[in-house]
Amino acid sequence: MSDEVREMTPYQLLGGEGVVRWLTDRFYDIMDSDPAVKPLRDMHPQDLSGSRQKLFMFLSGWLGGPALYMEAFGHPRLRMRHMPFAVDEAARDQWMSCMSRAVDELVAEDWLKQKLIEAFHNTADFMRNQ
DSSP: OOHHHHTSOHHHHHTSHHHHHHHHHHHHHHHHHOGGGHHHHHTSOSOOHHHHHHHHHHHHHHTTSOOHHHHHHSSOOHHHHHTTSOOOHHHHHHHHHHHHHHHHHHOOOHHHHHHHHHHHHHHHHHTOOO
């Protein structure tokens, strides 16, 4: 891996806004259609458009791109925002299943895929409150 690549943010490595939007939409498409993650889907509103937009905005900044979520809503305070929901290991694993599948479809480079999955898992695990 070149020094230039090492200095790039995940946002840049993925390809920017359009790719982060695709990742977000694919994540929710999987969650909305896979019966194995129905308990996770049931934690969300029927209309996923607001959830899609907020996750896209969060991921933009979290991956090293524009801090859209912070500009609109302030600090994400992820744990606090997820407290109304029973986030246990099963919910974490269902969330990770959807995100891992989306990342797997999007990212060709194994090293980048591994880096993203590890970061997503750490964040998802931090959301557990049960």
